[in-house]
Amino acid sequence: MLRPLAGPTALGAAASDASSAQATFCGYCGAPPADELPRVSRICGRCEMGLLLHADARLAPGAGDAFVVVDERLLVRALSRGAEDLLGTSEPVAVHRPVSELVGGVTADGAPDAPLGRLLAEAAAGELVLAETLVRVGADPHRRRRVLLGPCGPPPAALLVFAAV
Amino acid sequence: MKTSEAAEALSVSPTTLRAWEARHGFPLPARTLGHHRIYDRSEILALRRALEQGLSIASAIEKVRANLGIDDTQLVAELRAFQGEGADAAMEAALSVRPLDRCVEEVLLPSLRTVAERAGRRGAAWAFAAAWARDWLRRQTRLSPAASRTPGLVLLDATVDELDPDRPALFALELHLARAGVPVRVLPVAASVGVADALGTAGPLGAVVVAGDGAEEVAVDRWLAAAHPALGQAALLAFRASRRGAALPEAPWEAHRAALVHLSRRTPGARAFGSAR
Numbered sequence: 001m002l003r004p005l006a007g008p009t010a011l012g013a014a015a016s017d018a019s020s021a022q023a024t025f026c027g028y029c030g031a032p033p034a035d036e037l038p039r040v041s042r043i044c045g046r047c048e049m050g051l052l053l054h055a056d057a058r059l060a061p062g063a064g065d066a067f068v069v070v071d072e073r074l075l076v077r078a079l080s081r082g083a084e085d086l087l088g089t090s091e092p093v094a095v096h097r098p099v100s101e102l103v104g105g106v107t108a109d110g111a112p113d114a115p116l117g118r119l120l121a122e123a124a125a126g127e128l129v130l131a132e133t134l135v136r137v138g139a140d141p142h143r144r145r146r147v148l149l150g151p152c153g154p155p156p157a158a159l160l161v162f163a164a165v
Numbered sequence: 166m167k168t169s170e171a172a173e174a175l176s177v178s179p180t181t182l183r184a185w186e187a188r189h190g191f192p193l194p195a196r197t198l199g200h201h202r203i204y205d206r207s208e209i210l211a212l213r214r215a216l217e218q219g220l221s222i223a224s225a226i227e228k229v230r231a232n233l234g235i236d237d238t239q240l241v242a243e244l245r246a247f248q249g250e251g252a253d254a255a256m257e258a259a260l261s262v263r264p265l266d267r268c269v270e271e272v273l274l275p276s277l278r279t280v281a282e283r284a285g286r287r288g289a290a291w292a293f294a295a296a297w298a299r300d301w302l303r304r305q306t307r308l309s310p311a312a313s314r315t316p317g318l319v320l321l322d323a324t325v326d327e328l329d330p331d332r333p334a335l336f337a338l339e340l341h342l343a344r345a346g347v348p349v350r351v352l353p354v355a356a357s358v359g360v361a362d363a364l365g366t367a368g369p370l371g372a373v374v375v376a377g378d379g380a381e382e383v384a385v386d387r388w389l390a391a392a393h394p395a396l397g398q399a400a401l402l403a404f405r406a407s408r409r410g411a412a413l414p415e416a417p418w419e420a421h422r423a424a425l426v427h428l429s430r431r432t433p434g435a436r437a438f439g440s441a442r
Contacts, residue, residue: 027220027221028222042216043176043216043222048177048178048181048184049181049184049188049222050221050222051216051219051220053220071220077219077221077224078220078223078224079221090188091222092189092223093282093283095221095223095224095227153220154218155219157220
């Protein structure tokens with residue numbers, strides 16, 4: 001089910017590669033930074049409800065997209081507004097919970113697929129550039145969505161972006 | 166720090182600060198007598214540092230809470246694991262760096278809200294947490310100094326049952342009032358028989374606070390009618406209730422402050438209870 005889109009290359013090491021240009025987005029609304037002076041606290045100038053993060057431009061979400069940011073312990077560290085709607089929870093409730101409570105790797109026929117946790121851990125460690133896989137949404141294995149995942153930060157973390165339906 | 170100063174330190178608008186307070190319960194300002202928000206400078210500066218290193222507002226706030234000893238993660242974990250002693254220890258840890266009133270508002274009540282959201286109102290974890298919170302809060306109330314003020318106040322428990330999410334807030338309000346020296350009696354709305362006689366021997370009464378929105382309106386009416394002979398000049402107030410009566414703020418600490426203002430106005434010759442309905 002898993003389809004790596006790039007080799008296990010650290011994002012920093014691949015920065016000179018044109019295909020891995022960086023993009024900046026808000027960790028809550030998903031929008032790019034507002035056109036203004038950078039804030040000392042990295043707070044999004046548009047919604048003021050998220051922090052500005054960087055990721056591979058092929059992975060970085062857009063405004064309104066559903067995505068989750070996960071740390072190396074596989075705990076949720078940020079949840080976008082779109083993901084709140086998709087997953088039926090709120091960021092303050094979801095943060096610090098295991099991401100496995102929100103999503104899990106599945107095969108096309110709904111069977112559990114264990115590598116999701118490993119992929120997220122590798123992405124959080126910067127050892128995976130980009131991958132694509134299927135996840136269950138919530139506890140229902142039949143509610144599946146395609147996701148892209150890879151590193152983001154700072155600080156280093158994994159970004160899991162739900163593909164649009 | 167004033168709201169404008171705190172907002173400037175964090176590079177956000179005052180509206181956003183209030184939005185964070187509503188969404189995350191942090192930063193939670195104190196209030197001046199004029200009800201203006203006053204923020205703890207150390208909390209704001211700690212939050213600023215955490216935001217510079219964080220992945221989200223929520224995770225930065227969580228880090229600050231942990232560093233300031235207002236880590237509700239531990240309490241939530243203990244309650245979800247049915248560990249009463251562990252929950253006691255979590256509150257003890259919080260009390261070591263924060264006064265009791267702030268521990269209740271910033272640690273206990275947010276933790277209970279989280280447990281209720283995750284477990285659901287009929288969830289076993291919430292049932293355990295609600296019972297533990299009732300015991301913990303009432304234990305603190307019993308340890309409060311003896312009542313030193315008059316008049317007293319009745320908290321009319323109009324919650325549905327032990328699992329009503331408003332119930333811990335009711336006991337938190339009782340605790341804050343008791344610590345302010347107010348004689349407080351919590352009475353269930355279902356117990357109306359003989360209530361006037363009981364209140365008649367309990368000293369001057371300044372207010373009845375209908376707490377919770379779970380009881381039927383007719384039950385509240387029945388209680389108020391039964392108690393009416395003993396209510397005199399008492400004010401009718403509403404806490405987390407949509408019924409008649411002056412509405413108190415939702416946060417127990419703010420509600421207790423507002424109730425104290427009402428009690429201070431209960432002077433001889435003030436409007437009779439019946440006319441306040």
